[in-house]
Amino acid sequence: MSDDPLPFTISSFYRFVSEKRLMAAKCNECGTVLLPPKPMCTECLSTNLKWIELEGAGKLLSYTVIHIAPEQFQSLAPYSVGIIELKNGLRLPGMISCVKPEEIRVGMNLKVDYDTSTSSQWPAWPRYFFRPS
């Protein structure tokens, strides 16, 4: 068992999601936090990175209710999606569950929750989503 961290990839991000953890990469040189994680700091170009755990709570910046969806999501339609701003200013898009579309408001507080079942469809990642906190 190596002590090396998981590679700073999106696959690793979703491996953490399967453990119900929201993780980002942080540059040890300039302090930039990368979400999505990237193998190189896109600010200072360093590869000296570490994983940090984020608090899965934030406020809703914007949202929409999708009625016409791609085939794989059509059975869920209409469904709500939005972009949340986490407490450290990072942003994350995702589905908004457990709230009626007409009750969703810009600025409302949401928390990150997890569905760790994996689909057979590539890339077979688990999913995170947002719900009222």
Next chain:
Amino acid sequence: MVNKPLVSIVSAGLSKFGRLDGMYCRELFADAAKEAYDRCPNLNPKKDIEALFVGQMGESYEHQGHTGPTLADWAGLLPKPAVRLESACASSGAALRTGIFAILSGMHKVVMVGGVEKMTHRTTSEVTEFLAMASDLPFEQWNGITFPGLYALMATAHMHEYGTTEEQMAKVAVKNHHNGTLNPKAHMQKEITVEKALASKVIAWPLKLYDCSLITDGASCLILSHPDVAKKFTDAPVHVIGSGQASDAIGLYERKDLTTLKAARLAAQEAYKMAGVEPKDLDIAEVHDCFTIAEIMAYEDLGFCGSGKGGNMIDEGITELGGKLPVNPSGGLKAKGHPVGATGTAQAYEIYLQLTGQAEERQVKGADIGLSHNVGGSGATASVHIYRRD
């Protein structure tokens, strides 16, 4: 002081836009090329055109890749080098820019640039999925966020930040539908009302059917020459005097401001500076109205008005035909149609017609200087070109 030309457009062609059953990319492109050849009898296409750069978004629609040489074949240009460029809905804006590079490099004197897409033979659900490929897979597609969904997120933010209304967005659709009725090649040939637009079915709230551009088949092309030889081919070239392009994060969520496309602002700044013109000098613009909110944001990003004032511009009628700055006289993506790869050079085609006085019923009188604004995806690519008549 308007600056000297980068390249000259000596001819241009556009296929009919619409649902063109049985016509696929190669035939659509041949149709556009033929019009460009016929407009320019002094040009010998097989001899004079030295290369082809063509924009196309996806090979999924037709299960056909390697489009560059295929289109060169159908346009009668073999064995000239031909390359396909992909930048989502800004693919042919990128092809135009590449054609400019090819001429400015000194490698070529005359090139064809263009774009094409065949979409209507697929179901709406399939097209929705293919278009979504130009968005971020791991966070946007994976969470069921569609293209209308991304622009809906921008619309919600714009409404929240600036008080922009669904009615103002509907007015963009009404204007562009009207312009489309004056363009025989436009896909949509019917007037609509604000009430009808507001009552249309929801695609991704707050965007409704009439806020969305059309799923369309079509092709477009331009023949570019070095400015020094343009007069050999035509007495009335249109000169490209500014070109700008910029990139942004593919994921909308990675950007600081959801109410503006930073790449479009940067591309516009570069193009204005290169051209030596300011927004107030423009007589006409074709902007990337893939959704009605995108036209409102374009007014702001291109400096036609201040941030948050785009909705007022449509209320005041400034961008209607007959207004101070007509925008999308062709009908835009909204009514002319949006065969995604064809759009960038289709916008340039309209500017070419307008600046050479060939736009018939929708002609903007005395138009000297025009601009086109082509956006890829949710704004990860934007290109802006500025043109003047000879």
